[in-house]
Amino acid sequence: MQRREFLKLSMIGGLAASLPLIGCSSLSTKASHKQGSLAKVVVVGGGYAGATCAKYLSTWSKGEIDVTVIEPNANFISCPLSNLVLSGSKRIQDLTFSYRGLQKNYPIHWVRDHVEAIDPIKRTVSTPHAKFSYDRLVLAPGIKFDYSAIAGMQAHDIAQRIPHAWKAGEQTELLHRQLVAMPQGGVFVMSIPKAPYRCPPGPYERVCQVAFLFKQYNPTAKIIVLDANPDIVSKKGLFTKVWQEHYAGMIDYRPNSAVQQVDSQSLMVNTEFESVRADVLNIIPPQQAGQLAKMAGLLGAKQAWVDVDFLSYASKAHESIHVIGDAVSSALPKSAHMATSQAKVCAAAIVDIVRGNSPDPQPVFANTCYSFVDNEMAMHVANVYRYDAVKHIMLPAEGGGVSSLKIGR
């Protein structure tokens, strides 16, 4: 054997031997299911993260894993592109997809139900109609809104008068109707919560879409943006440029403006510094991991997002419960592309664990996010992320970038 080849093999051996030290120290690779029986994996939530994870668990395990998905909705409505519903460029039907393709093409059990209890010790998940046992549980619950810091917001205000439109569906259609019916020269006020929140560039894309609508049908209308953050969180140069060049004089952006109180009758909004009256009001509330995370005991008293091991997405609180998508605590953007990237790493890791192997010690994935300026022009940001074995987190790697500032058709 050549010396170089010997060294290469020793390094691979050394690396494999040290694997448990590389971030997955808490992760048991012992098969958790009974010998001779199929490992049972239950995935809760059929959004971008959950549906993707179920598909790849079923494909990559080649029949070695019994996969069940529990999701209450018959159809999936995509948040990506839902800002275009506000401008009238898309309809909610264009963003509504049935699960039939997944159900037909992959051997996955689909249960249309709502999980109401999780017992991490007995490893069971309950809906009002049935109880499911699991060897590994994947939670992909998305986000929960937290209105506790905004005085005056009642559930019926949110449902009927002050939509968030931050989960696509009826709320998006309601906000579109309100914008279309707004008086000529009226004021649209929208608020952005402190990061981290779902889809960093999403609120600024929303500003573009509403401005696009007003430019056509209500050119003297104004948009006031109350941003709790000190500055535009994502694609700042691009958004600033298109606001100036395409929607000059329409957008009044106010940083460091967290909403503290709302009067739902007068649509008066108070921040620490000022009061603003709206004709149409869109409060995007602060966010935290979906309710399932708390239900499973994965969050401390003041914790908003779930801590995971980035090699497998096993939660730090319960090793047999994996969490993916927006609910994860990380410096990664909470996007659909990111949710599907995490879902694939998680699925591959579970297949490895079930087979008694260690997960990939150096996952790499990408995130690309497009923001629409009007009905046909979009700008994008793309990044590659690589696992850092010292810090035990995903860090931006070389490559990626944003659209050129020379925006044109």
Ligand SMILES: Cc1cc2nc3c(=O)[nH]c(=O)nc-3n(C[C@H](O)[C@H](O)[C@H](O)COP(=O)(O)OP(=O)(O)OC[C@H]3O[C@@H](n4cnc5c(N)ncnc54)[C@H](O)[C@@H]3O)c2cc1C
């Ligand atoms: C306006 C807007 C625009 C966006 N644009 C983009 C974009 O252009 N590109 C991009 O990449 N991302 C975009 N995003 C972000 C993207 O929508 C989210 O990051 C993505 O949906 C996260 O996926 P998820 O699977 O974590 O959560 P979700 O997609 O919300 O899925 C969660 C699922 O869990 C289910 N669930 C919850 N509780 C239970 C329970 N108790 N029992 C059973 N099931 C349950 C829900 O029904 C849901 O199906 C946008 C978001 C918004 C709001």
